[in-house]
Amino acid sequence: MSQDIKNVPYHVAIIMDGNGRWAQQRGLKRSMGHLEGSKTLEKLGVHILKKGVKVLSIFAFSVENFKRSKEEVDYLMNLFVEMFTKNFKSFQKEHIKVVFSGRKNMLSNEVLNSMNEIQKKTEDNTKGILNICLNYGGQEEIIDASKKIALDYHNGKLDLETLNKETFYKYLYNNLPPIDLLIRTSGELRISNFMLYQMAYSEMVFTNTYFPDFNSKEFDIVLEEYYKRNRRFGGN
Numbered sequence: 001m002s003q004d005i006k007n008v009p010y011h012v013a014i015i016m017d018g019n020g021r022w023a024q025q026r027g028l029k030r031s032m033g034h035l036e037g038s039k040t041l042e043k044l045g046v047h048i049l050k051k052g053v054k055v056l057s058i059f060a061f062s063v064e065n066f067k068r069s070k071e072e073v074d075y076l077m078n079l080f081v082e083m084f085t086k087n088f089k090s091f092q093k094e095h096i097k098v099v100f101s102g103r104k105n106m107l108s109n110e111v112l113n114s115m116n117e118i119q120k121k122t123e124d125n126t127k128g129i130l131n132i133c134l135n136y137g138g139q140e141e142i143i144d145a146s147k148k149i150a151l152d153y154h155n156g157k158l159d160l161e162t163l164n165k166e167t168f169y170k171y172l173y174n175n176l177p178p179i180d181l182l183i184r185t186s187g188e189l190r191i192s193n194f195m196l197y198q199m200a201y202s203e204m205v206f207t208n209t210y211f212p213d214f215n216s217k218e219f220d221i222v223l224e225e226y227y228k229r230n231r232r233f234g235g236n
């Protein structure tokens with residue numbers, strides 16, 4: 001499923017970090033960093049998918065992010081509703097399909113409705129997939145997959161002999177391919193419970209740029225770095 005080194009990465013994932021620091025550096029409220037980040041995401045997402053990348057996964061909100069102040073959580077939730085219902089037009093125009101990964105609990109009906117709306121509007125699009133990870137955790141995804149497996153086994157729908165590294169993907173939130181390239185912005189060197197199963201062999205690039213400033217030009221530089229890597233998948 002993953003592509004060879006000379007090819008454009010099939011699945012790119014981004015941990016969009018540094019919105020808060022971007023804003024603080026300018027004497028602005030953290031929320032302004034998120035707003036700027038959402039504008040960056042729309043332009044960058046279209047650029048990345050136009051480059052030939054087929055799947056772009058982004059970390060919009062982790063299960064742990066609910067621990068942030070009520071003001072910040074409320075701001076982010078409203079921003080999501082705004083983006084999914086009014087903005088994100090460029091993704092529709094470019095025939096990109098939007099899907100979501102994450103748990104549905106904790107999210108308000110308003111947020112859930114806005115997610116359904118953009119999913120419905122874009123479900124027939126075939127140019128690429130934007131996978132928005134919202135109320136998402138990588139360990140949680142593996143636990144939820146394990147529960148679905150147990151249920152299928154219990155109901156006689158699964159022969160355990162057929163379960164392997166490839167078929168396990170079907171039980172994840174979306175049956176997306178492994179991640180070829182992971183990017184984390186803002187200088188933090190962690191994967192923070194992002195797509196753990198899909199990231200087993202991904203190349204990782206960490207940049208110091210805060211996400212709102214991570215533009216198309218910076219992505220192209222990261223892509224050059226990716227092309228220089230020698231992907232061995234455990235072989236030699």
Ligand code: FPP
Pocket residue numbers: 016017018019020021022034035037038041059060061062065079080083132186211
């Ligand atoms: C991490 O930066 C960023 C987030 C927790 C939110 C990411 C959200 C966006 C980019 C907004 C738009 C997204 C969509 C899907 C419309 P941080 O706040 O942890 O920054 P810091 O580490 O500098 O404090």
